[in-house]
Amino acid sequence: MSDYLVIDNLTKIYPTPKGDAVIVKDFNLRIKKGEFVCLIGHSGCGKSTVLSMVTGLNEITGGGIILAGKELVGPGPDRGIVFQSPCLLPWMTAFENVMLGVDQVFFTADKAERKQIAEYYLSVVGLADSMHKKPAELSQGMRQRVGIARAFALSPKMLLLDEPFGMLDSLTRMELQQVLIELWRRDKKTALMVTHDVDEALFLADRIVCMTNGPEAEVGEILEVHFPRPRDRKAVLEHPDYYKLREHLIAFLEERAHKKLPKTKIDLPKSSPPQNPNGSAHRKALNVLLNHA
Amino acid sequence: MKSFKLDWLVLPLIGAGIVLLLWQISSATWAKELPSPLKTWETSKPYIVEPFAKRGEMDQGILRFTWYSLILVAKGYALALLIGTPLGFFLGLSKTFTKIFDPIIQVLRPVSPLAWLPLGLVLFMGAGKNASELGALFTIAICAMWPTVLNTAVGVRAIPQDYLNVAKVLKLSRTKTLFKVLIPAALPYMFTGFRLSLGIAWLVIVAAEMLTGRPGVGGFLWQEYNSLIYEHIILCIITIGVVGFVLDRLMSLAESKFKTA
Ligand SMILES: Nc1ncnc2c1ncn2[C@@H]1O[C@H](COP(=O)(O)OP(=O)(O)OP(=O)(O)O)[C@@H](O)[C@H]1O
Numbered sequence: 001m002s003d004y005l006v007i008d009n010l011t012k013i014y015p016t017p018k019g020d021a022v023i024v025k026d027f028n029l030r031i032k033k034g035e036f037v038c039l040i041g042h043s044g045c046g047k048s049t050v051l052s053m054v055t056g057l058n059e060i061t062g063g064g065i066i067l068a069g070k071e072l073v074g075p076g077p078d079r080g081i082v083f084q085s086p087c088l089l090p091w092m093t094a095f096e097n098v099m100l101g102v103d104q105v106f107f108t109a110d111k112a113e114r115k116q117i118a119e120y121y122l123s124v125v126g127l128a129d130s131m132h133k134k135p136a137e138l139s140q141g142m143r144q145r146v147g148i149a150r151a152f153a154l155s156p157k158m159l160l161l162d163e164p165f166g167m168l169d170s171l172t173r174m175e176l177q178q179v180l181i182e183l184w185r186r187d188k189k190t191a192l193m194v195t196h197d198v199d200e201a202l203f204l205a206d207r208i209v210c211m212t213n214g215p216e217a218e219v220g221e222i223l224e225v226h227f228p229r230p231r232d233r234k235a236v237l238e239h240p241d242y243y244k245l246r247e248h249l250i251a252f253l254e255e256r257a258h259k260k261l262p263k264t265k266i267d268l269p270k271s272s273p274p275q276n277p278n279g280s281a282h283r284k285a286l287n288v289l290l291n292h293a
Numbered sequence: 294m295k296s297f298k299l300d301w302l303v304l305p306l307i308g309a310g311i312v313l314l315l316w317q318i319s320s321a322t323w324a325k326e327l328p329s330p331l332k333t334w335e336t337s338k339p340y341i342v343e344p345f346a347k348r349g350e351m352d353q354g355i356l357r358f359t360w361y362s363l364i365l366v367a368k369g370y371a372l373a374l375l376i377g378t379p380l381g382f383f384l385g386l387s388k389t390f391t392k393i394f395d396p397i398i399q400v401l402r403p404v405s406p407l408a409w410l411p412l413g414l415v416l417f418m419g420a421g422k423n424a425s426e427l428g429a430l431f432t433i434a435i436c437a438m439w440p441t442v443l444n445t446a447v448g449v450r451a452i453p454q455d456y457l458n459v460a461k462v463l464k465l466s467r468t469k470t471l472f473k474v475l476i477p478a479a480l481p482y483m484f485t486g487f488r489l490s491l492g493i494a495w496l497v498i499v500a501a502e503m504l505t506g507r508p509g510v511g512g513f514l515w516q517e518y519n520s521l522i523y524e525h526i527i528l529c530i531i532t533i534g535v536v537g538f539v540l541d542r543l544m545s546l547a548e549s550k551f552k553t554a
């Protein structure tokens with residue numbers, strides 16, 4: 001399968017009073033159709049910055065993003081977005097919030113069909129009984145369910161999620177991971193998700209992209225997660241590779257992301273090299289070593 | 294002491310009683326021209342017990358006068374909202390628009406209705422019989438619209454980026470963004486503006502009627518001052534106060550409805 005989302009030398013620079021702050025530099029990533037990719041990295045490294053450039057809400061300083069063969073310019077309903085806070089309009093019910101998008105995307109369908117779409121997704125995420133409540137009457141977890149339903153109901157080309165479960169308790173989080181992964185399987189969506197949670201990434205992702213620390217953050221390493229699907233949480237936890245992968249990710253976050261050391265080859269199944277092997281990560285890492293020597 | 298059940302009724306009555314007492318004392322001592330509360334009541338009685346009577350152009354029941362005033366206020370107030378709300382939106386949405394018009398608004402805002410009214414009369418001099426009504430409407434609208442303008446602008450500026458992003462991501466049309474996102478988001482602020490504007494409109498009406506001699510509470514008040522029937526001045530003052538209070542309460546009620554939304 002060919003690449004569905006291509007992020008090419010993506011760069012973000014914020015002008016600050018103290019000169020330009022290069023947050024992300026030459027970020028390269030290719031995602032295949034139907035793939036679930038998680039983006040992890042230290043707090044403040046620029047994960048949200050990358051994701052928000054893909055959503056189109058944040059301007060791109062350099063490089064480009066191609067989705068389904070077309071360069072992205074600005075935001076649009078072809079990308080379903082779920083942020084940490086669900087961004088529901090508080091004066092509308094859950095149903096109306098979803099309908100606002102459905103009306104926009106399926107403007108050719110008649111009213112009854114559109115209503116069905118919204119109701120379908122709200123039921124799938126478990127809100128059949130409370131879809132006519134306002135966000136204020138819903139719990140945090142229920143609101144995030146609405147956010148997920150809204151994103152899927154747009155029938156987007158891909159899903160962009162920024163720590164969607166970050167504010168939820170662990171039980172709700174696991175429930176919603178299940179809801180998300182089932183919808184993703186059913187609709188065969190392509191997904192890019194930012195998370196802090198290593199276990200969440202291992203449970204959901206086909207590949208985990210580790211970002212180096214900012215400034216000038218980029219892709220540090222990409223880990224293939226080959227647990228069979230559909231995944232069962234217990235089976236994933238008991239998989240012989242689970243702890244190896246987990247340790248590896250944590251080690252990356254704890255050490256290598258900081259120091260930008262050249263990658264050591266570790267004994268892991270199908271751990272792919274970063275996508276720009278001649279890219280600046282290596283050069284920079286080498287420079288660091290040379291300067292210290 | 295345990296707070297007791299009729300607090301809300303008894304305590305305000307005590308306040309009113311104190312004021313009545315001061316009034317009584319004043320009329321008996323240093324302000325001999327001031328009619329006493331009892332005399333005020335006796336002279337005003339026909340206007341209160343037959344509140345809708347019409348005995349002549351300037352001799353009508355107090356509620357009938359109030360009704361005239363309210364109609365004029367409603368018209369002027371509607372005009373103020375019709376002009377003020379879009380103006381507020383433009384100020385809230387466009388920095389350039391703000392830079393162009395904010396200074397002039399700040400200059401015009403503190404001008405008293407007493408200063409605007411003559412200008413209003415001059416503006417509509419050609420309207421003949423309607424000149425005084427149009428002048429009054431102009432004055433009410435131009436004095437009452439500022440709180441609506443400013444609060445709407447603040448409300449629009451305070452719309453969270455999250456809501457605007459929803460509109461952007463869904464590519465809502467301008468009209469849909471306005472009616473589905475901007476207006477509902479700014480509505481609580483707008484209502485605060487609407488309430489303050491109504492208060493001003495009611496203040497202005499009395500001045501406008503006094504100066505133009507139109508029938509209404511204000512016109513009646515001025516006429517009775519000229520006819521030396523001071524009891525009626527007090528009747529009018531009380532009526533104006535009560536009506537203003539009721540209007541404000543009604544608006545607060547509507548406002549709180551939208552606050553929770
Ligand atoms: N508008 C801005 N102007 C200047 N710097 C900014 C701006 N927005 C973000 N940054 C900087 O960009 C860096 C990356 O921010 P970003 O939100 O992408 O991090 P993150 O990886 O998502 O962090 P977290 O995991 O905590 O969410 C931060 O150091 C932040 O200070």
Ligand SMILES: [Mg+2]
Binds near residue numbers: 047049162
């Ligand atoms: Mg973030």
